Amino acid sequence: MSAPSSYEQAAGSRLYLWVWVWLLGLTGVEIFLGYEHLPLNLMLTLLMGISVIKAALIMAYFMHLRFERLSLFLTLVPALVLCICLILIFFFPDSLRLHELRPQ
């Protein structure tokens, strides 16, 4: 059931190497941000934003989702958006208020 022809068209190894370079670069940015003294709110927003971009790159190119039929994309992505919401629901936004309410 695989489609070698479309796979070959999509799959220059140069493209994969570029995605790899981008993922490494974004990881470097994340590590740099980890050492910046940012407010927790902003830090989480930036880190999770970059992580979502990295996840999207992996799914689109490595997992080949960009080259699949749109129906598959529309089936999978809402479920993954739900996962992202689950990850963030306690971090944002009310939970961060707790940090500010704490006695220092």
Next chain:
Amino acid sequence: MAEAHTQAVAGSRWGGGAAPYAIGSKKLGMWLFIISDALTFSVLILAYSYVRVASPDWPAPFPFYPAIVYASVMTFFLLSSSVTMVMAVSAAHRGNHRRAVQWLLATMAGGAGFVLLHLREWLHLIHEGVRPFSNPWGAPLFGGTFFGLTGMHMLHVTVGVIYLGVIAWGFGRKRFSSEDVEVSGLYWHFVDLVWMFLFPLVYLLSIKTP
């Protein structure tokens, strides 16, 4: 157009139906597994975020060396093994069995390197006195969430290395098709993807500031 489409679907009703996603059943099955596994990891992270936000004295025990350096090298290993995995899938679709097996072995080496480095990190923390329900620094559940999240992920990497080994063995003997290699690739990239969230949430948010 629409009528032709309806007819195609209706006509195939007794012939096994149409393939709405135009992918094989193995690939669809792996995607569905990935969705359910993503929910499992999400809920683990949900528990971690709840405990972390609810604890006033959450420890930040990871120094630049060894923890952050090791975790960064581990990230490098996983990302690179994803590239060798797409090379393996590409070679498999071209019908180049020997090359595909070589790339699969490289992918397994990346995964094994990740697990070894992570185990070292675990032993280091255990040596420092971190236990699932106690640690020398603060909130007692730190160890529980750390070992729970990273242990679940390490289990996935370990299973992935074994899975890829079986696929490499079978594909090298031409018992498995290139689709089987592609489906194992989906699993491997997902394990990589999960680490993209665990690395910042577990490590980068708990950096020890001098």
